[in-house]
Amino acid sequence: MTKQTNDLLTRGPSDHSVRDQVVEAATAHFGHFGYEKTTVSDLAKAIGFSKAYIYKFFDSKQAIGEVICANRLSQIAEIVNNALADVPTASEKLRRLLRTLTEAGTDLFFHDRMLYDIAAVASRDNWPSAVAHQARLRQLIQEIILEGRQAGEFERKTPLDEAAEAIYLVMRPYICPLQLQYNLDSAPAAAVLLSSLILRSLSP
Amino acid sequence: MTKQTNDLLTRGPSDHSVRDQVVEAATAHFGHFGYEKTTVSDLAKAIGFSKAYIYKFFDSKQAIGEVICANRLSQIAEIVNNALADVPTASEKLRRLLRTLTEAGTDLFFHDRMLYDIAAVASRDNWPSAVAHQARLRQLIQEIILEGRQAGEFERKTPLDEAAEAIYLVMRPYICPLQLQYNLDSAPAAAVLLSSLILRSLSP
Numbered sequence: 188m189t190k191q192t193n194d195l196l197t198r199g200p201s202d203h204s205v206r207d208q209v210v211e212a213a214t215a216h217f218g219h220f221g222y223e224k225t226t227v228s229d230l231a232k233a234i235g236f237s238k239a240y241i242y243k244f245f246d247s248k249q250a251i252g253e254v255i256c257a258n259r260l261s262q263i264a265e266i267v268n269n270a271l272a273d274v275p276t277a278s279e280k281l282r283r284l285l286r287t288l289t290e291a292g293t294d295l296f297f298h299d300r301m302l303y304d305i306a307a308v309a310s311r312d313n314w315p316s317a318v319a320h321q322a323r324l325r326q327l328i329q330e331i332i333l334e335g336r337q338a339g340e341f342e343r344k345t346p347l348d349e350a351a352e353a354i355y356l357v358m359r360p361y362i363c364p365l366q367l368q369y370n371l372d373s374a375p376a377a378a379v380l381l382s383s384l385i386l387r388s389l390s391p
Numbered sequence: 392m393t394k395q396t397n398d399l400l401t402r403g404p405s406d407h408s409v410r411d412q413v414v415e416a417a418t419a420h421f422g423h424f425g426y427e428k429t430t431v432s433d434l435a436k437a438i439g440f441s442k443a444y445i446y447k448f449f450d451s452k453q454a455i456g457e458v459i460c461a462n463r464l465s466q467i468a469e470i471v472n473n474a475l476a477d478v479p480t481a482s483e484k485l486r487r488l489l490r491t492l493t494e495a496g497t498d499l500f501f502h503d504r505m506l507y508d509i510a511a512v513a514s515r516d517n518w519p520s521a522v523a524h525q526a527r528l529r530q531l532i533q534e535i536i537l538e539g540r541q542a543g544e545f546e547r548k549t550p551l552d553e554a555a556e557a558i559y560l561v562m563r564p565y566i567c568p569l570q571l572q573y574n575l576d577s578a579p580a581a582a583v584l585l586s587s588l589i590l591r592s593l594s595p
Contacts, residue, residue, distance in 0.1 A: 311573070342591075349584065349587070350588075352584055353584040353587065353588040356584060356585055359564070360563070360564045360570060365573045366564060366570050366574075369570055380553065380557040381560055383553070384554075384558070384560075384561065387549065388588045
């Protein structure tokens with residue numbers, strides 16, 4: 188064990204817990220003052236750490252925002268998984284998927300507006316967390332289509348990746364926080380109409 | 392003829408030509424400095440009219456913006472009509488409609504960014520010109536579906552208004568300037584994929 192590691196282990200809190208502390212404080216701070224308007228200096232002052240100390244754990248403000256965004260997107264992924272568990276048909280899974288994502292996004296907008304704004308920045312600037320979330324959803328759509336094809340619910344002529352990408356594009360305005368904010372009023376009705384259209388497009 | 396009308400006819404330029412002059416100058420001025428940042432005072436100074444004189448012809452800055460926006464939306468409607476004229480099938484008309492609207496919007500964004508921004512404000516704030524444009528497009532989609540149903544190209548089970556509204560919703564992110572700006576890169580490929588999905592959803 189090097190002296191440095193030893194020091195960290197015995198003297199201060201573990202790296203892991205410092206990272207958690209910074210993320211937790213930053214979530215509260217961004218949640219109150221907004222992500223784009225807050226600097227690392229503001230954050231350091233609010234937490235009571237030096238700016239240099241925070242930079243030991245995170246390369247940039249974005250790196251902190253990334254962790255917050257990834258946490259929230261994991262939560263949304265879990266909500267989606269729970270909503271789809273035990274749903275017997277692929278058709279109903281697609282309906283639930285769009286409805287659940289629309290509701291989760293709307294909920295975030297109205298109840299955690301500042302975190303919504305971080306998600307919007309993440310989407311606009313293609314942060315890895317946002318890109319990974321989109322890739323997960325595309326993958327999920329493919330799996331559901333495949334399931335429906337195997338069960339005879341869906342047509343099999345259209346190339347799988349084409350069908351999946353087109354469905355993802357139909358859903359995107361209600362998933363992507365940049366666009367959802369312009370669709371909030373119409374989102375519940377749109378989710379119903381668009382799911383039906385998607386299912387008509389998949390009928391054998 | 393009242394004295395007032397007489398005075399206007401004989402002394403100054405006609406109301407019609409003053410309105411046109413204001414709109415023309417405003418189009419150039421907003422195009423350069425942006426709609427939201429320009430006041431009626433700025434505009435008056437730039438044109439060389441008094442603010443009071445402009446207010447004789449337009450109730451507000453928005454009223455001027457409305458005329459500019461309506462002019463541009465008429466142009467887009469004409470481009471769409473030309474693109475759809477002589478197209479033999481309803482299927483191809485739907486494809487052309489989405490492609491043409493996407494191209495016209497993208498063109499406006501890259502070549503007339505300030506006017507694009509007026510269109511975005513019009514859409515965000517539901518200006519009558521924007522609402523009328525959307526209604527025209529919904530109507531056009533219904534007519535094309537009806538044509539395709541009558542020709543046996545499209546299924547007839549789904550209520551016409553439901554089918555039309557769902558297709559409008561699929562197209563909206565590529566029509567609405569607020570949303571198109573986030574979809575510019577993917578728009579040409581998306582227009583192809585989404586048209587195919589729409590046509591699969593309409594197949595008998």
